[in-house]
């Protein structure tokens with residue numbers, strides 16, 4: 090089965106083609122990151138405009154690189170949410186038009202399911218598994234007992250971990266996006282600044298607003314007193330605390346559900362410190378972190394998720410399919 | 421000539437969903453109905469139903485004609501993306517036209533002020549002269565205060581909701597062929613708020 094997938098939920102225009110939910114024949118990603126960098130974050134209206142400009146070219150490149158024609162495609166999968174609504178609607182309508190023009194069935198897929206299924210590309214899911222989904226918009230723990238079966242165990246009660254990184258980087262004047270910048274800086278520093286131990290009411294929930302405020306207040310205090318700030322050490326201290334919180338909650342969930350596998354998904358999965366901490370703390374279970382290129386938003390992961398969705402439910406969507414800025418993983 | 425000319429016309433830049441199927445300049449089927457910010461749901465759904473009913477296929481089309489705004493940003497993108505993907509999918513010639521011009525094509529003959537409502541009493545509007553045969557532009561599409569345009573511009577009648585007439589459009593130089601389908605994009609007329617703020621702060 091050949092699946093063509095479309096992803097446009099934020100600032101990446103992407104089309105990918107896979108065979109049988111495994112082999113990635115092509116994965117074209119047109120990133121707008123340079124366009125949005127000068128605004129210090131993604132501007133939704135600009136993102137939507139850029140998606141329209143790039144969408145057909147990305148389709149064409151994906152087919153060409155895969156060495157197939159539209160007639161070879163058996164299923165179209167497209168991100169239906171969550172995400173920026175204007176951006177989602179470009180991808181969804183492009184996917185519907187393509188599917189209709191070639192008489193191909195279409196399925197709408199949840200963006201987070203895509204991030205989780207990025208792990209199926211180079212490894213094999215083993216159930217039950219715990220998925221830690223970490224990105225600029227998400228910090229969630231999800232239990233999977235079989236393919237395309239998601240149970241949300243917990244989530245952030247305030248900021249997503251990626252948001253906290255962005256905010257800290259901005260206050261330090263380091264630029265955007267904050268994740269890779271802080272990760273790089275932190276690799277050269279030491280955890281010398283005291284950080285709070287994060288607590289949440291529910292066992293599997295996360296919270297990042299307290300840590301974020303702590304760091305920002307500390308920076309402001311030091312600046313007021315005109316004391317020097319060791320940016321590298323501050324980055325290390327913040328990153329260690331942020332990652333420790335993720336590790337602790339994941340460890341708890343893996344133990345409680347006797348998971349055979351821990352999956353780390355989402356843009357923050359590219360973080361080097363998180364990767365090494367996961368390796369250190371989960372020697373007893375199989376750990377899967379997708380290759381870097383499948384961590385950030387891309388259509389390859391959506392295509393894999395689309396394949397498994399279709400295998401499990403044998404259900405397709407109609408031409409009135411819509412996009413949703415907010416969407417539950419079970420929908 | 422045996423093969424008939426099938427043309428699909430789309431505009432989603434206004435509150436109305438407009439889809440028309442023309443065969444040899446004769447209207448086969450059409451929709452012109454007020455939406456509820458839901459062109460994303462209704463456009464492809466209705467195209468699919470109309471094509472089924474007429475036993476048309478996208479690959480049979482001789483042309484796709486699309487209104488490219490200015491108008492609702494989210495709305496106009498839906499129609500433009502669908503037109504773009506149809507044209508690219510089967511290598512079909514695609515033509516673009518200003519949405520106010522498309523509106524003017526359906527108006528009574530005369531000098532027409534055609535506009536699309538925007539928020540806060542603003543509108544995207546232009547002035548056209550329409551006859552039985554064709555349509556010419558008298559004033560460029562502009563984003564401005566609607567009351568000011570209504571009061572100070574010269575025209576016979578204003579229109580902001582009327583079903584377009586393709587036969588007028590086909591004779592008008594306002595209809596433009598798109599050479600490279602990948603270049604097809606809406607006309608927004610305005611930069612985004614973020615860009616305007618950035619320029620102001622420079």
Ligand SMILES: [Zn+2]
Pocket residue numbers: 200204224355356385386
């Ligand atoms: Zn994502």
